[in-house]
């Protein structure tokens with residue numbers, strides 16, 4: 001035996017973190033035990049508190065400690081617009097733009113047949129129920145412009161159009177400050193195809 | 201506010217892991233909460249158990265659940281040889297070679313003036329006491345062949361030589377299976393300088 005067992009278990013447990021293989025799990029375990037025991041204690045406590053406190057908002061599906069999150073309850077947001085994003089991080093990115101003041105729905109994933117994530121696994125009925133509350137008028141699809149994000153957007157468009165809802169997709173194109181020379185050909189092609197008329 | 205507080209705390213706590221910045225801490229938190237709650241629970245428990253169970257072996261300084269680790273207590277190892285390594289991982293690497301059957305001392309670091317780690321921070325007196333037990337005859341330095349590892353080996357050599365102990369350094373050279381074409385010049389230069397006489 002090369003490790004005492006509680007060290008073994010810790011190394012094994014650290015591997016549940018995404019992107020952490022056997023080597024880095026070992027490195028993390030030694031680091032915590034040798035250099036940052038207070039940090040390790042804090043991590044253990046935070047995990048336990050988060051696990052018991054956090055659930056999904058019944059309206060927007062993001063993580064929240066209440067039944068319905070503060071954003072969904074806010075009276076200062078436009079309830080006729082519903083923006084669909086893949087993750088809470090994406091929702092934060094949208095918020096930081098200050099370009100949107102409607103409500104959100106967080107998919108907590110994307111349609112990804114290769115990973116066995118279909119419409120059922122994403123629980124899209126919940127989104128349908130949310131979008132068809134009679135108040136929402138426009139659903140803005142802000143899934144990523146990856147293959148999976150595009151498949152997801154396509155799928156949602158089909159579902160939502162059949163319910164008489166206005167569906168839109170955020171624009172794709174050359175990034176602000178982007179130079180044509182450094183933009184990939186696919187992005188540039190889209191930017192040409194989706195060109196807009198210039199008004200005085 | 202963009203996050204509920206227990207989520208914030210978890211993201212912050214994950215940053216105590218080495219190599220984990222704000223972005224990956226966020227990704228890890230969402231992953232655990234959304235996709236692997238049992239893993240997160242296991243991690244919290246393992247951290248707590250390891251923190252309370254593990255301490256340093258009074259002889260070799262590695263992590264152990266007992267006062268003195270099993271390896272140090274083994275009667276099948278040669279107590280006249282003491283191999284000094286930087287970390288428990290390095291000790292495991294040495295063990296896997298099956299080329300060494302003596303005992304170990306784990307520095308749990310290396311002399312690194314830039315990081316504020318000097319001989320005092322490494323508690324080298326503990327190694328001196330261990331090496332001067334009257335049984336150890338040879339100290340084998342197996343610190344890394346990095347700048348810091350070399351500085352550490354140099355420092356230890358000075359300290360140990362003054363105590364009338366045989367001090368050796370593991371060999372440096374072309375790796376087994378290595379082709380000269382692909383070995384860096386520094387390594388090759390060392391291999392030439394440290395060439396050994398071939399005996400029939």
Ligand SMILES: [Zn+2]
Pocket residue numbers: 057058059060061062068069070071072
């Ligand atoms: Zn909500």
Ligand SMILES: [Zn+2]
Pocket residue numbers: 257258259260261262268269270271272
């Ligand atoms: Zn020991």
